[in-house]
Amino acid sequence: MGSNDEEMDIDIEQSLKMLPRLLLLPKRQPPTPGHHLLGLWYVLVELAVRVEIMAAAAAVVVAVELNVNEFMNESESMSSYVEVNGCPIWYEKFGWGPKPVLLIPGGIGMTDFLPQLEEDYALDFKKFTIIAVEAPGWGRSRPPVRQFGVNVYNNDAQCFHAVMEDSFTILDQSLGFQKYSIIGWSDGAKVALLMAIKYSACVESVVVTAISTYLTDSAISFFKTTQDIESWSKDRIDCYLRCYETKAEIQTLWTRFAKYVEYYNQYFPEDIYKDKYHLIRCPVLVMHGQRDQMIDIKQPLYVCERIKTAKLECFSTAAHDLHQKYPSAFKRLTEEHLLGGTESASRSAPKPLPVWGVIGM
Numbered sequence: 001m002g003s004n005d006e007e008m009d010i011d012i013e014q015s016l017k018m019l020p021r022l023l024l025l026p027k028r029q030p031p032t033p034g035h036h037l038l039g040l041w042y043v044l045v046e047l048a049v050r051v052e053i054m055a056a057a058a059a060v061v062v063a064v065e066l067n068v069n070e071f072m073n074e075s076e077s078m079s080s081y082v083e084v085n086g087c088p089i090w091y092e093k094f095g096w097g098p099k100p101v102l103l104i105p106g107g108i109g110m111t112d113f114l115p116q117l118e119e120d121y122a123l124d125f126k127k128f129t130i131i132a133v134e135a136p137g138w139g140r141s142r143p144p145v146r147q148f149g150v151n152v153y154n155n156d157a158q159c160f161h162a163v164m165e166d167s168f169t170i171l172d173q174s175l176g177f178q179k180y181s182i183i184g185w186s187d188g189a190k191v192a193l194l195m196a197i198k199y200s201a202c203v204e205s206v207v208v209t210a211i212s213t214y215l216t217d218s219a220i221s222f223f224k225t226t227q228d229i230e231s232w233s234k235d236r237i238d239c240y241l242r243c244y245e246t247k248a249e250i251q252t253l254w255t256r257f258a259k260y261v262e263y264y265n266q267y268f269p270e271d272i273y274k275d276k277y278h279l280i281r282c283p284v285l286v287m288h289g290q291r292d293q294m295i296d297i298k299q300p301l302y303v304c305e306r307i308k309t310a311k312l313e314c315f316s317t318a319a320h321d322l323h324q325k326y327p328s329a330f331k332r333l334t335e336e337h338l339l340g341g342t343e344s345a346s347r348s349a350p351k352p353l354p355v356w357g358v359i360g361m
Contacts, residue, residue, distance in 0.1 A: 215261065
């Protein structure tokens with residue numbers, strides 16, 4: 001604790017000592033007839049005492065509130081599990097803001113979003129309460145390992161909605177957390193849109209990046225180049241070792257995922273949102289990196305054309321991981337969207353083209 005905290009502790013101690021002394025002052029006696037000045041003096045003394053009591057009590061309340069906020073600043077995250085559909089769904093809570101936000105990563109786990117949780121461009125924890133999850137079968141949401149198949153994303157949606165319902169029991173009900181927003185990346189983006197369809201009464205707004213509805217042959221070929229994790233950077237591997245014990249464990253799970261990607265179009269020969277886009281009623285922000293070798297511009301355009309409430313922002317030099325490479329722009333656009341644009345009216349936003357805007361990076 002610094003000097004400000006020491007002064008705060010002293011203020012609390014002095015205020016608490018003062019209250020008993022003030023409360024135990026003898027009550028004034030009614031003035032006898034003919035002693036009006038003495039009676040007036042008693043009235044003034046009593047008023048002064050009451051004011052001093054109120055000031056002392058207020059000082060205690062303010063100091064306690066400041067101490068609570070200091071505690072929350074120092075304890076910004078907590079983690080837990082929710083058992084859903086036979087799988088322990090791991091999640092971690094960051095921040096204490098009035099707007100709850102579900103953060104859904106792609107493959108591997110929550111560590112995809114470290115820039116948004118722990119670094120210089122983290123989301124504003126005073127405005128948002130972030131619930132970061134790891135999908136069934138990934139990271140700390142094991143065992144069992146991830147079960148790939150036609151129901152994989154529907155199962156994710158059910159599990160994550162259950163997590164948000166569970167979080168209502170540990171978060172302050174007085175904040176009115178009856179709805180939540182979602183941020184999703186890659187596979188997590190697919191789940192985010194599914195949740196906006198399935199739980200439209202709960203989902204307030206959505207931000208997705210690297211959204212796809214199919215995989216091209218070139219995308220699958222590119223993905224195969226990532227199959228051997230020895231080709232990954234040391235920083236990336238170290239990042240994922242935060243939720244896995246060994247590199248061998250990561251390699252085994254990633255190999256299974258690569259096989260699933262290879263057969264993705266056979267699992268999902270049609271758009272998984274087909275005939276359901278109209279059920280999405282909340283505002284949707286779609287971000288896309290124009291150098292994404294997995295997803296071409298046609299796919300986010302296709303999605304935005306079918307969601308009446310969608311807006312597309314393109315990053316001219318970003319790739320699949322734009323939220324990691326351009327966290328400042330991602331933070332600005334995301335927070336503006338989640339807050340409804342109320343805090344950005346004075347800032348000149350990038351002017352969109354007829355359907356989508358381009359941000360040069």
